[in-house]
Amino acid sequence: MNTATVAQGPAAAAVRPRSLRAATTEAPWVRRTVIGLGLAFMTLFLFIPLVTVFYEALKKGWDVYLAAIVEPDALSAIKLTLIAAAISVPLNLAFGLAAAWSIAKFEFRGKNVLLTLIDLPFSVSPVIAGLIYVLVFGLQGWFGAWLIDNDMKVIFALPGIVLATVFVTVPFIARELIPLMQAQGIEQEEAARVLGAGGWQIFWRVTLPNVKWALLYGVILCNARAMGEFGAVSVVSGHIRGQTNTMPLHIEIVYNEYQFAAAFAVASLLALLALVTLVLKYIVEQRVKGQKREAHDRAE
Amino acid sequence: MILSRALLKRHTVLPGFDLALGFALLYISLIVLIPLSAAFLKTFTMTWQQFLDATTTPRVMASYRLTFGASFLAASLNAVFGLLIAWMLVRYNFPGKRIVDALVDLPFALPTAVAGIALTAIWAQNGTLGQWLPFKVSFTPIGVWVALVFIGLPFVVRTVQPVLEDVNRELEEVAATLGANRWQTFSRVVFPIVAPALLTGFALAFARALGEYGSVIFIAGNMPMISEITPLLIITKLEQYDYAGATAIAVVMLVTSFVLLLIINALQAWARRRQGGIA
Amino acid sequence: MLTSVSRRQLMGAAGALALPSLAAAQQSQSLLNVSYDVSREFYKDFNLAFAAHWKKTTGQDVTLNQSHGGSSRQARSVADGLEADVITMNQHNDIDILHTRGGLVPANWATRLPNNASPTTSITVILVRKGNPKNIRDWSDLGRAGLQVIIPNPKTSGNGRYTYLAAWGAGVKGGASDAAAKALVTRIFANVPVLDGGGRGATTTFAQRNLGDALVTFESEAPLITREFGDGFELVYPSRTILAENPVSVVDRVVDRRGTRRLAEAYLQYLYTPEGQEIAAKHHLRPRNAQVLARHAKQFPKVSTFTVDEVFGGWTKAQQEHFNDGGHYDQVILAAKGR
Numbered sequence: 001m002n003t004a005t006v007a008q009g010p011a012a013a014a015v016r017p018r019s020l021r022a023a024t025t026e027a028p029w030v031r032r033t034v035i036g037l038g039l040a041f042m043t044l045f046l047f048i049p050l051v052t053v054f055y056e057a058l059k060k061g062w063d064v065y066l067a068a069i070v071e072p073d074a075l076s077a078i079k080l081t082l083i084a085a086a087i088s089v090p091l092n093l094a095f096g097l098a099a100a101w102s103i104a105k106f107e108f109r110g111k112n113v114l115l116t117l118i119d120l121p122f123s124v125s126p127v128i129a130g131l132i133y134v135l136v137f138g139l140q141g142w143f144g145a146w147l148i149d150n151d152m153k154v155i156f157a158l159p160g161i162v163l164a165t166v167f168v169t170v171p172f173i174a175r176e177l178i179p180l181m182q183a184q185g186i187e188q189e190e191a192a193r194v195l196g197a198g199g200w201q202i203f204w205r206v207t208l209p210n211v212k213w214a215l216l217y218g219v220i221l222c223n224a225r226a227m228g229e230f231g232a233v234s235v236v237s238g239h240i241r242g243q244t245n246t247m248p249l250h251i252e253i254v255y256n257e258y259q260f261a262a263a264f265a266v267a268s269l270l271a272l273l274a275l276v277t278l279v280l281k282y283i284v285e286q287r288v289k290g291q292k293r294e295a296h297d298r299a300e
Numbered sequence: 301m302i303l304s305r306a307l308l309k310r311h312t313v314l315p316g317f318d319l320a321l322g323f324a325l326l327y328i329s330l331i332v333l334i335p336l337s338a339a340f341l342k343t344f345t346m347t348w349q350q351f352l353d354a355t356t357t358p359r360v361m362a363s364y365r366l367t368f369g370a371s372f373l374a375a376s377l378n379a380v381f382g383l384l385i386a387w388m389l390v391r392y393n394f395p396g397k398r399i400v401d402a403l404v405d406l407p408f409a410l411p412t413a414v415a416g417i418a419l420t421a422i423w424a425q426n427g428t429l430g431q432w433l434p435f436k437v438s439f440t441p442i443g444v445w446v447a448l449v450f451i452g453l454p455f456v457v458r459t460v461q462p463v464l465e466d467v468n469r470e471l472e473e474v475a476a477t478l479g480a481n482r483w484q485t486f487s488r489v490v491f492p493i494v495a496p497a498l499l500t501g502f503a504l505a506f507a508r509a510l511g512e513y514g515s516v517i518f519i520a521g522n523m524p525m526i527s528e529i530t531p532l533l534i535i536t537k538l539e540q541y542d543y544a545g546a547t548a549i550a551v552v553m554l555v556t557s558f559v560l561l562l563i564i565n566a567l568q569a570w571a572r573r574r575q576g577g578i579a
Numbered sequence: 580m581l582t583s584v585s586r587r588q589l590m591g592a593a594g595a596l597a598l599p600s601l602a603a604a605q606q607s608q609s610l611l612n613v614s615y616d617v618s619r620e621f622y623k624d625f626n627l628a629f630a631a632h633w634k635k636t637t638g639q640d641v642t643l644n645q646s647h648g649g650s651s652r653q654a655r656s657v658a659d660g661l662e663a664d665v666i667t668m669n670q671h672n673d674i675d676i677l678h679t680r681g682g683l684v685p686a687n688w689a690t691r692l693p694n695n696a697s698p699t700t701s702i703t704v705i706l707v708r709k710g711n712p713k714n715i716r717d718w719s720d721l722g723r724a725g726l727q728v729i730i731p732n733p734k735t736s737g738n739g740r741y742t743y744l745a746a747w748g749a750g751v752k753g754g755a756s757d758a759a760a761k762a763l764v765t766r767i768f769a770n771v772p773v774l775d776g777g778g779r780g781a782t783t784t785f786a787q788r789n790l791g792d793a794l795v796t797f798e799s800e801a802p803l804i805t806r807e808f809g810d811g812f813e814l815v816y817p818s819r820t821i822l823a824e825n826p827v828s829v830v831d832r833v834v835d836r837r838g839t840r841r842l843a844e845a846y847l848q849y850l851y852t853p854e855g856q857e858i859a860a861k862h863h864l865r866p867r868n869a870q871v872l873a874r875h876a877k878q879f880p881k882v883s884t885f886t887v888d889e890v891f892g893g894w895t896k897a898q899q900e901h902f903n904d905g906g907h908y909d910q911v912i913l914a915a916k917g918r
Contacts, residue, residue: 025391025482026482027482030482031392034384034387034388034392035388035392035394037381037384038381038384038385038388038400039400041381041384041385042385042400042403042404044429045446045449045450045453046403046404046406046407046450046453047403048422048428048429049410049415049418049419049422049450050403050406050410050418052418052421052422052428053414053418056418056421094323094327095323095324095327095328097320098319098320098321098323098324098327099320099324099328101316101320102317102320102321102324105312105314105317106308106310106312106314106317106321107308107309107310107312108307108308108309108317108321109306109307109309110307112565112566112569114324114325114328115565116558116561116562116565117328117332117333118328119561119564119565120332120336120557120558120561121332122507122508122561123507123508123510123511123557123560123561124336124511124553124554124557125510125511125512125513125530125531125534125550125553126412126511126513126514126531127513127531127534127535127550128339128511128531128534128550128553128554131339131534131538131546131547131550132335132336132338132339133335134659135335135338135339135342135543135547136334136335136338137660138659138660139658139659139660139681140543140658140659140680140681141338141659142338144659144660147660148660148836153660153662155659155660156656156659156660156661156662163331166331167331167332167335170328170331170332186312186314189314190313190314193313193314193315194313198315199314199315199316199319202314202315202316203316221408221409224408224409225408225409227411228409228410228411228412228413228414229411229412230411230412230413230513230514231412231513231514231531238646238656238661239646239647239648239653239656240611240644240645240646241644241645241646241647242644243644244646247411248411248412248413248414248514251413251414251417252413253647255417255783256616256777256779256780257619257620257779258779258782258783258786258787258803258804258807258808259807260787263417264417264418267411267413267414267417267418270410270411270414271410271414273409274406274409274410274411275409277405277409278402278403278405278406278409279402281402281405281409282398282401282402292462354904357904357905358913359909359913424788424790425788425789425790426788426789427788438788439772439773439784439790517776518780521772521773521774522732522773522774522775522776523771523772523773523774523912523916524774524909524912524913524916525912525913525916526916527773535735536734536735537904538651538652538655539649539651539652539655539734539735540651540734540898540902540903540904541651541655541658541676541680542903542904545904
């Protein structure tokens, strides 16, 4: 973490007398206490659960672990999870780009309302998220009868799972892009326009390259959340073994069959994905910070 | 064309407004607005009295108390420790700092159900940590609170960190030369700067905790009046085939979340304006 | 449970004929059985046997799919459009609801198959720690102060509902008044420290978290618990208990649309055959077939049982009076928790 601020360069820091530097840092005991407390908190609330997942998964040995993962129902759950994520993430990507473009590059009435609407799925309970799609597409709902008559399945099939997944992950990419694009402003795009570039050219050649790391970050997070969604998918899934169970649902099923090691084994796959996500995110974040600082500098 | 004329506040040379906003609005309507309206419409089939019956029974009120109470307490703890951890990550160096920094996002990336069963196992009376405690954690409101602390932590840390990084150290030096000790400098100079971000992070963690289901449902005791969370009551209503009742409670939660979000966004706009940016 | 051979052959057949997956008039070769939570192990075995039987008698391969979950949630899903060819539940009203909400089955569905459309039954029993240190023998013992009893949430679990009705009904059958029966049930629920969402969750709490002195669950669950968690447990049969019937039905609207009626009816009939009943007995479900029951007499001791119809006037009435919001259960749990 870089603690130097913009106003002070490395040269200035070098000549600053020690007493002044000491005035802006805490006494060593304070520092140690803060770090100690912080680490204790994180260990308690974050580190131990993570370790638990892997410990429980491997408790009965490698054989049980591997068997749990290559079991047919587990494999189809993994496949379904990947497919659902593969459809949801690009959809939300398109939306995120469109929303960020309109919000960051234009001033218009109702912008705050749109922002709030985008954030809304973030705080809606997953149970409700699933329920509303049942109300719309279920047999007792708006389109259910028509869908059945036309031999189409939405809920209790892949489309419903995708819809629920899309709903809960709508905000992710948009929320990553908007602040960055707002900070970057519109000068570059306007310059391109003046030079005669068309809309798509501006978008592909000017805007996108500037936000590519934030975009990647958003996609990574969106994907992680999409693959791990439990509540909303549970309502719309139908729980057909080997067909409409995603990984989180499969974990619940196996857990309810008292096969705890197997449940944690599949859970460990998702935890591994989370860890990979974190590593990727960390790499990307360094670049995003670099981009933000450039934009900040340019804005000054 | 239509959208531009109706909504744009300032003339622009950039193209694509109608297309982008149009698509965004269509998408949000189809995916979010219209399905959500289904919940409201279902609720409107009830009379006012029925609505009150469904959403204000003692049991439901108890669940609101638990859900809102535990979420508030969890967000509060996260505010305190989130600020502490953000400070630690921004200002100090220590071995393993990068790992800690990355780990903060774990609740964000880990699936809720996995978190749920892991936490339940750890805090049970015969669990890794639960066995050392003289009181029960799993299956009590304390367990609910623990799960909510877990999922809310990243919100505070990640909202406060960038602001803390941006704090001008010169301000602290000036305060020091004027005779302030570290604590005074922190509380009177630094804290006011990060306060809006802290508030935003708190509100986000709070909003997230309200709706949380997957990680809480395993560790909650589900005792009516004691450890039943509101989403569970929605499920309970569905179990009785009372769809209208379920949507009634859902509507109460939705409206509350919406109001909270409006406040959050207003806070963010105010904070941005305060720091000299554009809202 | 999918059988890989039949699936490959199905794919091959479909590919060769290039037929669309679900045309109404065509006979489909797959069947979806939507069932309750704890029947998973049973249907795994049963489906294998049925697939073999179907192949032998008709020469056709069949794909049998299963869905399991809390009984009410499963019934709701079918009412909301989950295309179940057959539904196999453990409460009659969960199938009744398919009639009242959308007319998926006719009103007389329960008369179409023998034994009230229930090929198997189970009873509610009490599981205690080995050696029965707290000396729990009957329902009244569960209400003793200082005990902890694990029961799943009657609001979300059929297992839990049966337990509640068993304790109440046992009192009534033993001559107690409704008020006295309610008082006992209240005392029992006062001893419940946590209400898990389903029977399996409750078992995990009792057997793995080691919480509670007793677990009340279906008889069919007990041997599974022993298998998974070791033999630190003992089964206690109360003096009288409730008979949990497992009603099954074809879902008419679905099978007529998919053309799978013949397959679905044969599937359910197979449950009544000696082979089907043997598999049930193997999974500790009480068979209806007298000979099979006699063969497994040691597994299924004679217990005095009563049905929901006898004591409570049927499941619909029981659900309305006891388990719906504002019903007796709500009053019981509030009183039990001292609120």
